[in-house]
């Protein structure tokens with residue numbers, strides 16, 4: 032009998048503190064007008080100094096387990112997608128395994144902003160080959176700790192957060208229907224943290240030069256992203272035997288509203304089928320897609336039988352897309368509407 036991978040639980044968590052465009056205006060030479068028109072971002076959530084990836088991932092994971100109606104001990108595997116782990120080692124997944132009372136394997140993986148879709152596809156393999164029943168998949172980032180708040184080209188973009196799903200084996204047709212994963216490692220320096228790895232261990236000189244912070248060639252990443260988002264989504268749809276017109280909701284990586292709009296146009300999608308929450312969170316990297324999924328569900332945009340398209344791109348360069356036929360019962364089909372018009376006014380809580 033076939034084994035399908037269904038999303039049976041979902042959860043999210045963002046830190047309380049917000050960093051608004053007005054706050055950033057006081058930190059670097061920028062303006063609310065520039066950030067809003069170039070990116071769509073109004074505010075992002077950022078951790079306190081004593082908060083880590085684990086602290087964001089744990090409540091998201093607990094919520095996902097609760098919604099799936101299972102406990103930590105029922106998990107077969109935990110996969111955490113992150114580039115802002117608690118320690119170089121052990122993995123954040125290890126810490127979560129203990130905190131959740133799970134008795135299973137646990138590991139971190141990274142594909143930068145694409146990490147969650149890589150992790151979900153990996154989880155699917157364990158389910159499809161019969162070696163896992165319930166896999167907890169988490170995307171979590173605390174990029175505020177590796178962003179240079181004197182570099183206006185990057186510091187306005189990123190925020191912190193966590194999103195989690197439980198992917199469960201199911202006999203009911205549906206769940207993850209198709210996906211694609213991509214990588215082009217020709218130019219890692221387009222978006223990277225130069226120091227702190229084995230290529231360039233951190234030194235006092237490196238610290239002085241700020242080589243521990245994110246460096247990005249924004250224009251090149253932008254060009255790549257506008258190209259790859261649409262093509263990756265089309266590829267995953269084709270792998271599922273579908274076209275863009277079959278998608279009920281498009282949940283793209285939330286990196287830049289202009290990139291999302293370009294991908295949506297390429298796919299021929301009307302605005303009401305495109306989920307956007309970048310205005311509230313900025314780019315939360317590996318957490319962006321699962322956070323968007325959670326909010327789409329909470330807003331009643333996801334219903335049994337709905338086909339969801341998810342796509343992400345990130346450092347590497349990497350990209351991935353997935354098509355999920357929703358099977359869990361969450362809400363009745365609502366009247367179509369664009370998920371979240373950009374109306375948020377920034378404030379620091």
Ligand code: ACO
Nearest residue numbers: 061065069143144183184187249250252253286287345346
């Ligand atoms: N405020 C004001 N001006 C700014 C700011 C800012 N925050 N940032 C850059 N500028 C200036 C630049 O210095 C430049 O000025 P100049 O012409 O005098 O040199 C001008 O604005 C235009 O700069 P561009 O880079 O051309 O601006 P662009 O319209 O491309 O927008 C942006 C920049 C938002 C960074 C865009 O390139 C982008 O979104 N790129 C993709 C980035 C991305 O998504 N990265 C995450 C990938 S996911 C992951 O793995 C983490």
